[in-house]
Amino acid sequence: MQEITRKMKLDSYQMAALSLETRNTILSEIAKALTENQEAIFAANAEDMERAERDQISTAVKKRLKFDEHKMQDVLAGIADLIQIADPVGKVLLERELDESLVLKKISCPIGVIGIIFEARPDALVQISTLCIKSGNCAILKGGKETASTNKVLFQTIYQAALNAGAPEGCLRQAEGHSEIDELLACHESVDLLIPRGSNQFVQYIMNNTKIPVMGHADGVCHTYIDESADLKKAVPILIDAKTQYTAACNATETLLIQRDVAGKHLKEIAETLKSAGITLRGNREVLSLIEAEEMGDEEYNTEYLDTILSIRIVKDVDEAIAHINRFGSHHTDAIITENMDNAEKFMNLVDSAGVYMNCSTRFADGYRYGFGAEVGISTGKIHARGPVGLDGLVTYKYKLYGNGQMVGDYASGRKSFHFKDIG
Amino acid sequence: MQEITRKMKLDSYQMAALSLETRNTILSEIAKALTENQEAIFAANAEDMERAERDQISTAVKKRLKFDEHKMQDVLAGIADLIQIADPVGKVLLERELDESLVLKKISCPIGVIGIIFEARPDALVQISTLCIKSGNCAILKGGKETASTNKVLFQTIYQAALNAGAPEGCLRQAEGHSEIDELLACHESVDLLIPRGSNQFVQYIMNNTKIPVMGHADGVCHTYIDESADLKKAVPILIDAKTQYTAACNATETLLIQRDVAGKHLKEIAETLKSAGITLRGNREVLSLIEAEEMGDEEYNTEYLDTILSIRIVKDVDEAIAHINRFGSHHTDAIITENMDNAEKFMNLVDSAGVYMNCSTRFADGYRYGFGAEVGISTGKIHARGPVGLDGLVTYKYKLYGNGQMVGDYASGRKSFHFKDIG
Numbered sequence: 104m105q106e107i108t109r110k111m112k113l114d115s116y117q118m119a120a121l122s123l124e125t126r127n128t129i130l131s132e133i134a135k136a137l138t139e140n141q142e143a144i145f146a147a148n149a150e151d152m153e154r155a156e157r158d159q160i161s162t163a164v165k166k167r168l169k170f171d172e173h174k175m176q177d178v179l180a181g182i183a184d185l186i187q188i189a190d191p192v193g194k195v196l197l198e199r200e201l202d203e204s205l206v207l208k209k210i211s212c213p214i215g216v217i218g219i220i221f222e223a224r225p226d227a228l229v230q231i232s233t234l235c236i237k238s239g240n241c242a243i244l245k246g247g248k249e250t251a252s253t254n255k256v257l258f259q260t261i262y263q264a265a266l267n268a269g270a271p272e273g274c275l276r277q278a279e280g281h282s283e284i285d286e287l288l289a290c291h292e293s294v295d296l297l298i299p300r301g302s303n304q305f306v307q308y309i310m311n312n313t314k315i316p317v318m319g320h321a322d323g324v325c326h327t328y329i330d331e332s333a334d335l336k337k338a339v340p341i342l343i344d345a346k347t348q349y350t351a352a353c354n355a356t357e358t359l360l361i362q363r364d365v366a367g368k369h370l371k372e373i374a375e376t377l378k379s380a381g382i383t384l385r386g387n388r389e390v391l392s393l394i395e396a397e398e399m400g401d402e403e404y405n406t407e408y409l410d411t412i413l414s415i416r417i418v419k420d421v422d423e424a425i426a427h428i429n430r431f432g433s434h435h436t437d438a439i440i441t442e443n444m445d446n447a448e449k450f451m452n453l454v455d456s457a458g459v460y461m462n463c464s465t466r467f468a469d470g471y472r473y474g475f476g477a478e479v480g481i482s483t484g485k486i487h488a489r490g491p492v493g494l495d496g497l498v499t500y501k502y503k504l505y506g507n508g509q510m511v512g513d514y515a516s517g518r519k520s521f522h523f524k525d526i527g
Numbered sequence: 528m529q530e531i532t533r534k535m536k537l538d539s540y541q542m543a544a545l546s547l548e549t550r551n552t553i554l555s556e557i558a559k560a561l562t563e564n565q566e567a568i569f570a571a572n573a574e575d576m577e578r579a580e581r582d583q584i585s586t587a588v589k590k591r592l593k594f595d596e597h598k599m600q601d602v603l604a605g606i607a608d609l610i611q612i613a614d615p616v617g618k619v620l621l622e623r624e625l626d627e628s629l630v631l632k633k634i635s636c637p638i639g640v641i642g643i644i645f646e647a648r649p650d651a652l653v654q655i656s657t658l659c660i661k662s663g664n665c666a667i668l669k670g671g672k673e674t675a676s677t678n679k680v681l682f683q684t685i686y687q688a689a690l691n692a693g694a695p696e697g698c699l700r701q702a703e704g705h706s707e708i709d710e711l712l713a714c715h716e717s718v719d720l721l722i723p724r725g726s727n728q729f730v731q732y733i734m735n736n737t738k739i740p741v742m743g744h745a746d747g748v749c750h751t752y753i754d755e756s757a758d759l760k761k762a763v764p765i766l767i768d769a770k771t772q773y774t775a776a777c778n779a780t781e782t783l784l785i786q787r788d789v790a791g792k793h794l795k796e797i798a799e800t801l802k803s804a805g806i807t808l809r810g811n812r813e814v815l816s817l818i819e820a821e822e823m824g825d826e827e828y829n830t831e832y833l834d835t836i837l838s839i840r841i842v843k844d845v846d847e848a849i850a851h852i853n854r855f856g857s858h859h860t861d862a863i864i865t866e867n868m869d870n871a872e873k874f875m876n877l878v879d880s881a882g883v884y885m886n887c888s889t890r891f892a893d894g895y896r897y898g899f900g901a902e903v904g905i906s907t908g909k910i911h912a913r914g915p916v917g918l919d920g921l922v923t924y925k926y927k928l929y930g931n932g933q934m935v936g937d938y939a940s941g942r943k944s945f946h947f948k949d950i951g
Contacts, residue, residue: 116853116877199898205887207897214909215879295909314735316910337932344934429540451927453540455639463629463930472938473631473926474623474947485638485719485923486740487911499909502897503875506887508761510768514896523898 104286107276108243108293111216114273115241119213121269123190129236129268134182136264137229140256141175147252148225155249163351170225170253178229184476185237191494192239200524202514204507211498213239215295218287219479220309222301223247228257230477232275236265238497243287243294245278247301255279288313298480298492303407318492320483322433323353324407325465328360328424328450329373330441335365337462338440339373343380345438345464351409353481354436354458354468358404358414360424366417370394377413386415393417404431421446425453432456434483436468436490457483457490528710531700532667532717535640538697539665543637545693547614553660553692558606560688561653564680565599571676572649579673587775594649594677602653608900609661615918616663624948626938628931635922637663639719642711643903644733646725647671652681654901656699660689662921667711667718669702671725679703712737722904722916727831742916744907746857747777748831749889752784752848752874753797754865759789761886762864763797767804769862769888775833777905778860778882778892782828782838784848790841794818801837810839817841828855845870849877856880858907860892860914881907881914 121129137144148170155165197209217240221227228246235242246254258277265274278287287294291314299309299319306321327345329338345356361370374384374394384396391398396415399406404414404427418424421439428437436458439450451459458468468491470478475493482488488496513519545553561568572594579589621633641664645651652670659666670678682701689698702711711718715738723733723743730745751769753762769780785794798808798818808820815822820839823830828838828851842848845863852861860882863874875883882892892915894902899917906912912920937943 113853116849116879119879120876201891201896201898205891311738316740316908318910334932340934341932344936348934348936348939425540429537447929452544455540455543456925458926458928460928461930463928463933464935466935467625467629467928467930467933468926472625472935472945474625474945484740486742489923490926499913501880502882502892502914504882504884504887504891505871506885506891508758508765509887509891510764510772511888511890511896512768512772515772521896521898 104278104283105290105293108216108287108290111241111243111273111276112293114271115213115215117271118241118274119192119215119239121239123192125269126237126239127186129265129270130182130186130233132264132268133233133236133261134179136260137175137179137257140260144170144175144253144256144260147256148250150252151250160249164223164249167222167224168250170250174226178226181230181477182233185233188237188476188494191237191498195527196500198526200526201521202509202519205509206505206526208503208505209500210503211500214497214499216241216243216293217497218243218245218294218297218315220245220284220297220299220301221247223249225250225253225257228254229261231479232258232261234477234479234494234497236270236274238494240497241274243276243278245284245287248281251279285312288315291315300480316487318482318484318488318496319480320353320433320435322405322407322483323355323435324358324405324431324433325354325356325435326358326360326428326432326437327356327465328418328421328428328437328439329362329365330421330424330439330443330446331362331364332443332446333362333365333440334442335369335373339376341438341440341462341464343377343382345466346377346382346413347380347411348464348466350411352466354465355409356413356438356465357407358416358431360416360418360427362424363417363419366393370415370417381411383412384415385412389417390415407433421450425450428454428456435481436460436465438463438465457481528702528707529714529717532640532711532714535665535667535697535700536717538695539637539639541695542665542698543616543639543663545663547616549693550660550663551610553689553694554606554610554657556688556692557657557660557685558603560684561599561603561681564684568594568599568677568680568684571680572674574676575674584673588647588673591646591648592674592677594674598650602650605654605901606657609657612661612900612918615661615922619951620924622950624950625945626933626943629933630929630950632927632929633924634927635924638921638923640665640667640717641720641722641921642667642669642714642718642739643722644669644708644724645671647673649674649677649681652678653685655903656682656685658901658903658918658921660694660698662918664921665698667700667702669708669711672705675703709736712739715739724904740911742906742908742912742920743904744777744857744859746829746831746907747779747859748782748829748855748857749778749780749859750782750784750848750852750856750861751780751889752842752845752852752861752863753786753789754845754848754863754867754870755786755788756867756870757786757789757864758866759793759797763800765862765864765886765888767801767806769890770801770806770837771804771835772888772890774835776890778889779833780837780862780889781831782840782855784840784842784851786848787841787843790817794841805835807836808839809836813841814839831857845874849874852878852880859905860884860889862887862889881905
């Protein structure tokens with residue numbers, strides 16, 4: 104793996120220098136190859152689905168493993184969109200004349216070599232590899248083992264099309280064995296960024312065992328806070344959506360915080376509605392004094408259920424809600440339901456999360472829903488990229504300085520001086 | 528230290544919410560307090576200078592330790608500039624209507640708690656603490672032990688002024704013992720970013736021993752490449768500036784690469800000029816066949832001298848220069864001297880460094896010279912910030928989503944759809 108990533112690193116400079124036209128041609132050739140190879144891809148997917156059947160994998164997971172006509176149309180539409188999207192590379196972020204004939208340009212450029220470890224979803228392989236190509240990066244891809252057969256055919260199809268259209272040999276690599284993940288973690292000299300997606304423990308493991316910068320999220324402990332002045336006609340449907348629309352997602356709400364007066368008046372009826380929606384409720388003693396629910400300890404509020412289970416806690420006011428979220432949350436996405444704009448602004452300014460929402464479902468935290476096109480992941484870190492990460496998170500920048508013989512000594516001695524004039 | 532940083536983390540939410548007016552008031556109160564306390568500061572500095580004298584510290588280092596009227600005027604001017612600089616916090620980076628009454632805003636915000644470990648320079652303490660305050664961050668500061676007395680008085684002056692002007696208690700902390708650095712490295716739950724400045728080994732040690740993201744640079748192996756079509760009247764003075772103007776700096780050139788034909792014709796006279804400028808030359812066998820110099824091995828070209836010593840290597844062309852730099856360099860700053868724009872562009876696109884220069888000295892890589900105001904450090908990483916890092920590198924962003932009862936279920940089912948309209 105060291106040898107592979109070292110070679111990719113060398114090829115990454117060529118990859119970074121490909122023109123937009125070449126990168127877009129590679130993308131359209133990939134789309135063409137996927138269409139031409141679709142029977143082989145579907146056949147490989149049938150193998151994965153049979154294995155899933157034999158292994159008695161749940162229906163929900165099987166839905167994600169499946170790669171059919173419909174999913175194929177989705178990924179092809181995704182590639183067509185990606186071709187249209189403006190080039191993230193070569194953007195002039197700053198152009199400044201420091202002095203006569205001394206011009207500084209800050210230009211966006213690819214990161215280099217990115218390792219992405221993702222769940223068993225064949226469409227994710229297509230999305231991730233095409234996002235990396237559009238942004239001029241080389242990528243090492245490791246998908247979930249449940250879709251090994253599909254991924255193998257998809258990867259070969261994409262890789263061959265990319266090579267034929269002018270990409271360097273190291274543009275893409277597939278890692279297949281799980282042992283290769285550990286090898287990859289040691290390649291900090293050649294790999295610039297890791298994006299792990301998957302379970303909490305898995306992402307935590309990656310974060311704790313590599314010197315490579317990691318972008319991603321381990322937990323998704325999201326909150327919905329019903330404020331004193333909430334409109335309950337909005338609050339309850341939002342809460343049900345945030346909890347149940349897709350429970351396995353990291354942006355599903357895990358904890359309901361509710362202001363004490365509202366709880367006193369309305370928690371009973373809210374709880375009935377939530378229960379009718381199939382949600383199991385848990386709460387500390389104060390909650391249990393108002394409604395029937397499973398008892399939980401005050402220190403358990405950092406639990407991520409990824410299921411139709413909801414923690415409930417009663418808080419004094421928006422300040423206590425903010426303090427609870429900053430302590431027990433995972434800095435992912437948290438919502439306030441309120442008609443009071445002051446409380447909303449306070450909440451949105453003081454809650455230290457990638458997404459802070461007013462009067463809508465935490466489930467909106469997603470690259471597609473933000474209009475970014477596909478996303479490579481959601482980051483709960485604050486460094487580099489935060490929240491849903493699309494193409495913008497896959498580039499960095501470099502400073503180009505164009506001179507005509509200038510020396511620092513002349514400026515240090517005062518013979519010359521800077522005049523800093525931003526251009527364009 | 529765990530307890531201290533945990534408290535700072537809680538205060539960081541208040542710090543992040545301070546208005547620009549308050550942050551600027553804090554800065555002007557700090558400037559006032561520094562002026563009022565200057566006699567005590569100079570007296571403390573005299574103690575440090577006496578100790579330096581006793582310890583026979585070099586004149587160059589003593590120059591950095593000294594904090595006199597002149598340095599005081601510099602730091603006060605720096606604070607005055609900083610007050611004028613536009614607010615890095617609260618910038619609207621994106622404003623998009625996802626659907627009717629569903630508006631997404633991407634807003635810049637402080638990172639939180641930043642740990643900065645810096646060299647023995649009292650002015651650095653003032654610069655770093657004021658940059659953190661301007662950007663709404665809490666900071667833990669650890670300065671070099673050689674200026675312990677000066678730093679103590681400076682820190683107390685700054686900290687008291689900040690508290691009096693409305694900063695939260697945890698806005699700033701000073702770490703004094705060296706053992707506190709190791710404790711700080713373990714505080715990944717409360718500290719969001721570390722910025723170490725100092726020696727190569729020290730920064731490497733920090734990078735290898737913490738889970739906290741680190742921004743900085745260990746090595747500064749910078750190159751100047753004299754291309755086939757270089758104008759030698761520019762090349763030689765630039766090279767002397769890049770090597771000798773301040774040898775201890777990370778952006779000083781350590782290696783001269785020279786195109787083979789140019790070397791054959793001109794290396795002899797170039798070498799004479801460099802030697803007259805007091806530079807010791809080193810080179811591999813090919814270099815030694817042309818000039819007198821110390822012999823070095825082909826694998827030694829990753830050496831950072833921080834002294835008036837220069838490695839020389841002869842290369843075939845710009846491609847070989849690029850390959851050499853990407854292999855032996857430290858991704859800091861590298862320059863090409865050429866009159867051929869195609870070679871310049873190739874070099875600037877393919878060299879994988881934070882700064883890629885044409886026809887000027889590598890010593891320009893500096894926040895002041897880029898017009899950023901003061902810098903907190905120079906990053907050779909590619910994630911988050913690259914090159915000289917000013918205020919922009921001390922902020923991140925959050926996504927605020929303003930809704931009116933929206934649920935994801937409606938969009939997933941097709942009852943509603945996004946229309947993505949960028950505003951403003």
